[in-house]
Amino acid sequence: xxxxxxxxxxxxxxxxxxGPEKPEDVVPFLENVTRGRGIPKERLEEVGEHYFLFGxxxxxxxxxxxxxxxxxxxxxxxxxxxxxxxxNRNWDPFLTDTLQQMxxxxxxxxxxxxxxxxxxxxxxxxxxxxxxxAVDPLGEGPGPEGSPVRLDKLRHYxxxxxxxxxxxxxxxxxxxxxxxxxxxxxxxxxVTHSIPTAMSERSGDPERDWEEGSAYVAQHLDVARSxxxxxxxxxxxxxxxxxxxxxxxxxxxxxxxxxDVNDHLTALKERGASAAVIVPVGFVSDHMEVVYDLxxxxxxxxxxxxLPATRAATAGTDPRFVAMVRDLLVERATVERGEEVxxxxxxxxxxxxxxxxxxxxxxxxxxxxALCGRDT
Ligand SMILES: CC1=C(CCC(=O)O)c2cc3nc(cc4[nH]c(cc5[nH]c(cc1n2)c(C)c5CCC(=O)O)c(CCC(=O)O)c4C)C(CCC(=O)O)=C3C
Ligand SMILES: [Fe+2]
Numbered sequence: 001x002x003x004x005x006x007x008x009x010x011x012x013x014x015x016x017x018x019g020p021e022k023p024e025d026v027v028p029f030l031e032n033v034t035r036g037r038g039i040p041k042e043r044l045e046e047v048g049e050h051y052f053l054f055g056x057x058x059x060x061x062x063x064x065x066x067x068x069x070x071x072x073x074x075x076x077x078x079x080x081x082x083x084x085x086x087x088n089r090n091w092d093p094f095l096t097d098t099l100q101q102m103x104x105x106x107x108x109x110x111x112x113x114x115x116x117x118x119x120x121x122x123x124x125x126x127x128x129x130x131x132x133x134a135v136d137p138l139g140e141g142p143g144p145e146g147s148p149v150r151l152d153k154l155r156h157y158x159x160x161x162x163x164x165x166x167x168x169x170x171x172x173x174x175x176x177x178x179x180x181x182x183x184x185x186x187x188x189x190x191v192t193h194s195i196p197t198a199m200s201e202r203s204g205d206p207e208r209d210w211e212e213g214s215a216y217v218a219q220h221l222d223v224a225r226s227x228x229x230x231x232x233x234x235x236x237x238x239x240x241x242x243x244x245x246x247x248x249x250x251x252x253x254x255x256x257x258x259x260d261v262n263d264h265l266t267a268l269k270e271r272g273a274s275a276a277v278i279v280p281v282g283f284v285s286d287h288m289e290v291v292y293d294l295x296x297x298x299x300x301x302x303x304x305x306x307l308p309a310t311r312a313a314t315a316g317t318d319p320r321f322v323a324m325v326r327d328l329l330v331e332r333a334t335v336e337r338g339e340e341v342x343x344x345x346x347x348x349x350x351x352x353x354x355x356x357x358x359x360x361x362x363x364x365x366x367x368x369x370a371l372c373g374r375d376t
Pocket of ligand 2: 193
């Protein structure tokens with residue numbers, strides 16, 4: 001079989017959040033994340049403790065290294081000869097350094113895969129701003145955006161079967177881990193990162209009438225229903241489910257998305273639910289929010305109140321998730337060559353756009369330039 005055509009791309013760029021790797025990194029990392037954000041000092045000290053509990057090392061960079069290796073193997077298997085780079089928003093390897101290297105290596109146009117599946121300023125547009133910041137210092141170039149390296153962000157994949165199916169299997173495995181007598185009555189507790197409600201309301205394209213008035217919330221609800229339906233197909237049980245939030249930050253006066261996962265588990269117990277499966281559908285790997293906020297804190301809450309609970313695995317380096325990265329790359333290359341393409345998507349929202357619309361996921365603080373949008 002002929003290998004898929006990935007022209008016009010000459011590189012793939014993995015874009016992630018970054019995390020500290022040793023105790024001395026923790027404070028400077030937190031400063032990078034929260035610069036100018038008005039996060040109370042007490043909250044930062046508390047979050048610092050989460051990292052110190054794990055020896056000052058976040059799991060996220062190792063997870064990116066594993067994903068990078070898996071993507072390289074996947075592309076090689078498919079006969080796609082394309083260099084794969086990696087850059088982070090908040091920690092080494094920084095996107096700015098990676099872009100410098102890419103320019104030196106002669107890369108002219110790269111597709112970007114971001115380890116964040118949903119729309120919102122935090123989970124999409126801020127990464128687009130980071131890409132702008134990384135490309136800006138490279139100076140003038142021949143590309144259509146006036147830069148020597150042109151970047152295209154691959155579309156949101158929350159509803160791609162390559163993300164949904166590993167989550168379905170993870171829920172089935174977590175259900176199987178529950179005691180037999182409570183399994184059928186277990187609620188599926190879908191968890192994502194809380195964000196300020198003002199950010200949530202501005203997520204996605206301003207023109208569209210999103211469920212609950214938020215693309216961020218609507219996308220999570222859509223994928224949660226797809227997972228519940230698929231699990232019902234496999235088990236014959238349509239489990240009750242809810243979308244809840246973790247990792248609330250910011251000032252207590254500013255409203256963030258609720259309920260918190262811990263409060264929800266308590267309410268579930270009071271309502272007489274038999275068990276809970278915690279599904280970190282907002283995340284693609286077991287990074288700090290998952291291993292601390294869910295595995296350490298939420299599972300301790302469940303234990304305390306006597307609610308049997310298990311946590312479903314994240315997509316990580318599931319072969320279907322890795323194959324999805326390749327598919328999204330090939331799909332976008334096809335689009336950029338002006339050819340017809342079929343786009344895989346589950347649920348009711350459908351495949352998301354390739355290029356973010358004008359005003360998409362507006363920055364609640366200030367307008368900053370961002371790549372990969374119609375308003376670039
Ligand atoms: C939507 C979203 C995702 C999911 C999408 C995505 O993956 O991008 C995400 C992921 C992550 N968030 C992470 C870490 C942190 N996030 C913080 C703070 C914040 N997150 C926010 C939102 C999100 N965050 C927001 C609105 C803030 C307030 C400050 C601000 O307005 O920006 C803070 C500061 C301390 C605190 O206040 O919690 C830390 C340390 C890590 C790394 C984990 C590791 O090290 O393993 C990851 C993957
Ligand atoms: Fe965060």
